Amino acid sequence: MGSARIAVIGAGAWGIALAIQAARAGARVHLWARRPGTLSSRRTLPRLPDVSLPEHITLSADMPERADAILFAVPTQHLRDICAQVPPVAPMIACCKGVELSTCLLPTQIMAQVHPTVTHGVLSGPNFAHEIAAGLPAASVLACDSAAQARALGDLLTTPSFRLYASDDPTGVQVGGAAKNVIAIAAGATIGAGMGENARAALMTRSIAELGRLSHALGGRAETLSGLAGIGDLILTCTGGASRNQTLGLALGRGEPLKAIMARGGGVIEGVTTAPALLELARTHGVSVPIIETVALLLEGTIGLSDARARLLNRPVGQEFARHHA
Ligand SMILES: NC(=O)c1ccc[n+]([C@@H]2O[C@H](COP(=O)([O-])OP(=O)(O)OC[C@H]3O[C@@H](n4cnc5c(N)ncnc54)[C@H](O)[C@@H]3O)[C@@H](O)[C@H]2O)c1
Numbered sequence: 001m002g003s004a005r006i007a008v009i010g011a012g013a014w015g016i017a018l019a020i021q022a023a024r025a026g027a028r029v030h031l032w033a034r035r036p037g038t039l040s041s042r043r044t045l046p047r048l049p050d051v052s053l054p055e056h057i058t059l060s061a062d063m064p065e066r067a068d069a070i071l072f073a074v075p076t077q078h079l080r081d082i083c084a085q086v087p088p089v090a091p092m093i094a095c096c097k098g099v100e101l102s103t104c105l106l107p108t109q110i111m112a113q114v115h116p117t118v119t120h121g122v123l124s125g126p127n128f129a130h131e132i133a134a135g136l137p138a139a140s141v142l143a144c145d146s147a148a149q150a151r152a153l154g155d156l157l158t159t160p161s162f163r164l165y166a167s168d169d170p171t172g173v174q175v176g177g178a179a180k181n182v183i184a185i186a187a188g189a190t191i192g193a194g195m196g197e198n199a200r201a202a203l204m205t206r207s208i209a210e211l212g213r214l215s216h217a218l219g220g221r222a223e224t225l226s227g228l229a230g231i232g233d234l235i236l237t238c239t240g241g242a243s244r245n246q247t248l249g250l251a252l253g254r255g256e257p258l259k260a261i262m263a264r265g266g267g268v269i270e271g272v273t274t275a276p277a278l279l280e281l282a283r284t285h286g287v288s289v290p291i292i293e294t295v296a297l298l299l300e301g302t303i304g305l306s307d308a309r310a311r312l313l314n315r316p317v318g319q320e321f322a323r324h325h326a
């Protein structure tokens with residue numbers, strides 16, 4: 001059998017990094033861009049200034065006609081529209097991290113509605129695009145309903161520097177990927193407002209309980225949140241300086257208005273649209289998510305920073321882990 005054919009849909013920072021990684025793993029790569037424009041001529045993106053797209057990666061505004069796997073690296077809010085333009089010729093893997101605001105659906109659920117006949121999976125974990133593009137060591141998770149299918153798809157992208165672990169819990173993996181962006185906004189705001197690193201560590205740790213409850217209520221597993229797509233990505237996004245979500249939180253914590261921060265651009269900041277969607281999802285399932293709720297209220301302007309701080313600090317202090325009853 002010849003080399004695998006991988007289609008990457010979306011030529012932003014993450015799409016380019018994934019295309020480079022797929023080529024590094026030996027695949028023939030078709031990278032779809034909405035507007036190839038200057039990327040075609042210069043083979044580089046302002047958001048990834050040290051990276052140039054290898055010539056053997058095909059960059060095109062045409063959708064792929066054949067592939068062994070199709071990776072979607074587009075903003076979650078546009079996944080449905082873009083997915084509908086892609087022919088269902090291969091398993092589809094969501095590489096975006098978020099929840100659709102209009103439906104409260106996770107990326108694989110959106111893809112399953114649009115193209116019910118193909119396999120759906122998700123790739124998520126602690127991965128900054130510029131480091132993956134540079135070939136620095138990293139690990140991530142590829143989840144499908146079937147672990148064997150996840151393993152087979154993961155093998156298409158795995159190299160010694162990019163270790164893809166298989167999971168059969170796409171729901172837990174997607175809750176982790178979506179929610180860590182919201183928690184990173186809170187973590188940034190904690191630091192920006194001068195509350196200190198102890199506070200940030202407490203917030204990150206307590207969020208794991210929140211995300212575990214949500215995953216469980218949606219049919220996923222709480223333990224998935226202790227893996228790469230949960231705690232792993234939470235650590236990276238809440239503490240790594242390159243995170244857009246954390247950077248937005250830092251500015252909010254310093255008192256900058258959301259509108260002014262968003263006007264600066266700098267790429268998609270998924271936590272802003274995901275916070276209200278996750279909150280609605282949690283309310284629908286009767287799950288208590290105080291950190292996510294506080295971020296959502298802060299972003300919509302219903303509460304200010306001092307109210308946000310008070311909401312979290314004035315909650316009753318309970319038992320850290322409730323004993324499980326048989
Ligand atoms: N950048 C990272 O380090 C990284 C890592 C892992 C996952 N992700 C996830 O990947 C997804 C994409 O992030 P990114 O960093 O590549 O973003 P980016 O801002 O670099 O690029 C966004 C991409 O979406 C496309 N796009 C923008 N608006 C659109 C619209 N209206 N309709 C259709 N397409 C549109 C752009 O053309 C571009 O290809 C997000 O869900 C993000 O959370 C990013």
Ligand SMILES: O=P(O)(O)OC[C@H](O)CO
Pocket residue numbers: 097125126127128129181184233236237242243244245246268269270
């Ligand atoms: O820059 P962020 O905050 O969107 O985070 C990027 C990746 O999701 C980190 O895994």
